[in-house]
Amino acid sequence: MVEQNWYAVLGITSSATESEIKRAFRKLAHIYHPDKNSNPIYFEQFKQIKKAYEVLGNNESKRLYDKSIQLEGKSAYTKPSIQHIQDLIRYFHLFEREMQQSDFRFINYDRIKWKLNYPLFLPLISEMIQMGSEQEQEKLLKQLLYVLSFLPYNELKAYQQKLEFCFSKSQYIYAINQLLSEKKSEAKWNQIKIPLVAFLSALLCLGIYILSK
Structure with missing residues (x-):
């Protein structure tokens, strides 16, 4: 099974040069870095951006990733699937x-x-x-x-x-x-639902106990 579309995460195509990949990463990291924004979903997205750069920023891992895409019958040189x-x-x-x-x-x-x-x-x-x-x-x-x-x-x-x-x-x-x-x-x-149910159950048990006396 192919990994996440790391090209789409960085907003680039797989024909991007090494400098374009680095530039895209720096731009997104500047926006989503935890030091810039404390929102937890931004932190999750930063992890995805960082992972994308780890894969695409290294020539060998990028080559293996592109190969895995091709083995799945997908072109490694297509644009990210979401464009409009x-x-x-x-x-x-x-x-x-x-x-x-x-x-x-x-x-x-x-x-x-x-x-x-x-x-x-x-x-x-x-x-x-x-x-x-x-x-x-x-x-x-x-x-x-x-x-x-x-x-x-x-x-x-x-x-x-x-x-x-x-x-x-x-x-x-x-x-x-x-x-x-x-x-x-x-x-x-x-x-409040669980404490309320527990309280009502206790009252019911107490009522049954009193009535049984």
């Missing part, structure tokens, strides 16, 4: 279908975040989204929010800044905040 908002819509359509078929008891939050981070942190992603029509942006946001709804509130909250940067119109901000509000209420309820 329609590509994003197709990506999240498949992601949405995957989540619809998943077993809620075995949700893998790390996998969800990994699949979210890949497109959301591509270079110029906000420009790509905002160049789309209003209908396309609405469709994409609806798909994104559906996938994000599977995450607990504390995980979802980390994406708020990125989402509002990509979807800056007031109606989109409202939809984002609405989901956050719903998940926050859900989180609060989950915090």
Whole structure:
């Protein structure tokens, strides 16, 4: 199985020169380095950027990676798969279908975040989204929010800044905040649900004990 598309992570094609690879890495590292931003999803993305440079910045590892792509029947000289908002819509359509078929008891939050981070942190992603029509942006946001709804509130909250940067119109901000509000209420309820059930169970047991006397 082929690894992550490391070219796409750095926003380059595999025809990029050694200096272009280094320049792309430095540009992205400057943005996503933990010293620049404490948001945990930025840290996760920085790890991906660092890994991409480790693979592509070394001639031997790059050669082996390119060979692995070719063995999979994919050209090592194609552009990253996500270039336009329609590509994003197709990506999240498949992601949405995957989540619809998943077993809620075995949700893998790390996998969800990994699949979210890949497109959301591509270079110029906000420009790509905002160049789309209003209908396309609405469709994409609806798909994104559906996938994000599977995450607990504390995980979802980390994406708020990125989402509002990509979807800056007031109606989109409202939809984002609405989901956050719903998940926050859900989180609060989950915090008190177990103690409440335990308390009610204790009361029931006490009632049964008293009635049995």
